[in-house]
Amino acid sequence: MNAAPRGVRLHIGIFGRRNVGKSSLLNALTRQQVSIVSPEPGTTTDPVEKPMELLPLGPVLFIDTAGLDDVGALGALRVERTMKVLDRTELAILVLAEEGLGSLEIALLDAFEQRKIPVLPVLNKSDVAKPADATLDRLLHRGLKPVIASAARGEGMAEIREALVDLAPDEYLNAPTILSDLVPPGECAVLVVPVDKEAPKGRLILPQSQAIRDLLDHDAYALVVKERELREALDRLKRKPALVVTDSQAFLKVAADTPPDVPLTSFSILFARQKGDLLQFARGALAIDSLKPGDRIAMAEACSHHPIGEDIGRVKIPRWLGQYVGGALNVDQVQGRDFLADPKDYKLVIHCGSCMLNRREVLSRIFACNKAGVPITNYGMAIAYSLGIFERALQPFPAALEAYRQSAASRKRMQPLGSKATPHAES
Numbered sequence: 001m002n003a004a005p006r007g008v009r010l011h012i013g014i015f016g017r018r019n020v021g022k023s024s025l026l027n028a029l030t031r032q033q034v035s036i037v038s039p040e041p042g043t044t045t046d047p048v049e050k051p052m053e054l055l056p057l058g059p060v061l062f063i064d065t066a067g068l069d070d071v072g073a074l075g076a077l078r079v080e081r082t083m084k085v086l087d088r089t090e091l092a093i094l095v096l097a098e099e100g101l102g103s104l105e106i107a108l109l110d111a112f113e114q115r116k117i118p119v120l121p122v123l124n125k126s127d128v129a130k131p132a133d134a135t136l137d138r139l140l141h142r143g144l145k146p147v148i149a150s151a152a153r154g155e156g157m158a159e160i161r162e163a164l165v166d167l168a169p170d171e172y173l174n175a176p177t178i179l180s181d182l183v184p185p186g187e188c189a190v191l192v193v194p195v196d197k198e199a200p201k202g203r204l205i206l207p208q209s210q211a212i213r214d215l216l217d218h219d220a221y222a223l224v225v226k227e228r229e230l231r232e233a234l235d236r237l238k239r240k241p242a243l244v245v246t247d248s249q250a251f252l253k254v255a256a257d258t259p260p261d262v263p264l265t266s267f268s269i270l271f272a273r274q275k276g277d278l279l280q281f282a283r284g285a286l287a288i289d290s291l292k293p294g295d296r297i298a299m300a301e302a303c304s305h306h307p308i309g310e311d312i313g314r315v316k317i318p319r320w321l322g323q324y325v326g327g328a329l330n331v332d333q334v335q336g337r338d339f340l341a342d343p344k345d346y347k348l349v350i351h352c353g354s355c356m357l358n359r360r361e362v363l364s365r366i367f368a369c370n371k372a373g374v375p376i377t378n379y380g381m382a383i384a385y386s387l388g389i390f391e392r393a394l395q396p397f398p399a400a401l402e403a404y405r406q407s408a409a410s411r412k413r414m415q416p417l418g419s420k421a422t423p424h425a426e427s
């Protein structure tokens, strides 16, 4: 049951001061000794993650954090790490004990509110003391419904589970599909999956298997082929497929082999829609036209391994972009949980498909770029753009195509006479 990928789990962060019983609560909720508990304040130093099945919600990921009132230089670092967990939290538990609601908790509640993260206050250690009426009133006044609990005795756990289900954000419950809305029941999608030396041994990668599962869940068919066999496979079909989806690296060949009246896109673009914001990424791709040789751009990969091939972000995309802009770009690589400290150092951020991230974290990264005024797009979009097949790849998504065309047209109007034209706006 715990095999669901991290990126599709509802991320539930557990926050509060030191020693209020955050780790005890995680252990009581999961009925396992996941996180170390002790009377010593500051026991949890790094975020502790525990995947589990929370019915009827399905797979979730609990994240226990270090106390937000930690002190000293190391304490400040721990608090920083805890605050980073906010970027991927979709539902927060705020644990309170005898100290009640102080300025620290209020600041945290404000941060949750700003980010539209639903929050469940848990008044823990009720076996020691009854929660103060003033605390209850102040929470209710903020529109929050606290649960009274004792993690040590396992009391209130059923109520917490129920409240978590009630609070789960709609975007999670009705998460955008990957591709099933583009392939009606009974219709077929052709998935083009290169099997080269860079493909992982003996298995498909996550975006491919998730796409197949999404089609099966919605009673559609999946025909999975390598790029060399695509043309013959298409010839054999009695009815045209509803969609062809390709690995971005095979885009050019697949575009050449797919009849123009068959919609075509890439896995990376499908995931840009499901995990992020397709319109924003489509507009972001336009920034490629403003790049000049030597400009600094960032390639961001969300995990340390890219199973599609080590060199996609390091070699292939920089090469295609360099060819497009007429000279090499200055490319920085960032990998893993830590996103760019300051995106404004870059002319453009190009993100990987984010299959390991949840939607909240991708949106946080988009938000950080927006705040810095830096365009962001993703691998698939950047590849399609630099190879000149962007409009074709966006055709299955009319709203994004329209947004892109409008941005391209207004950009063209603003360009001084004699400057470089926008090739894709005209294609």
Ligand SMILES: Nc1nc2c(ncn2[C@@H]2O[C@H](COP(=O)(O)OP(=O)(O)OP(=O)(O)O)[C@@H](O)[C@H]2O)c(=O)[nH]1
Pocket (backbone or CB within 6 Å): 016, 017, 018, 019, 020, 021, 022, 023, 024, 025, 036, 037, 038, 039, 040, 041, 042, 043, 044, 045, 065, 066, 067, 124, 125, 126, 127, 128, 149, 150, 151, 152, 153
């Ligand atoms: N009486 C009582 N003690 C509790 C309860 N929950 C936790 N404790 C105790 O409070 C102390 C701190 O518990 P932890 O779960 O380690 O608290 P924490 O918030 O994770 O603390 P840090 O990791 O230091 O931030 C331990 O001694 C627990 O046994 C409770 O409901 N009742």
Ligand code: SF4
Pocket (backbone or CB within 6 Å): 301, 302, 303, 304, 305, 306, 307, 308, 352, 353, 354, 355, 356, 357
């Ligand atoms: S680098 Fe990005 S797209 Fe590649 S496997 Fe990791 S999260 Fe998924």
Ligand SMILES: [Mg+2]
Pocket (backbone or CB within 6 Å): 022, 023, 024, 035, 036, 037, 043, 044, 064, 065
């Ligand atoms: Mg702890």
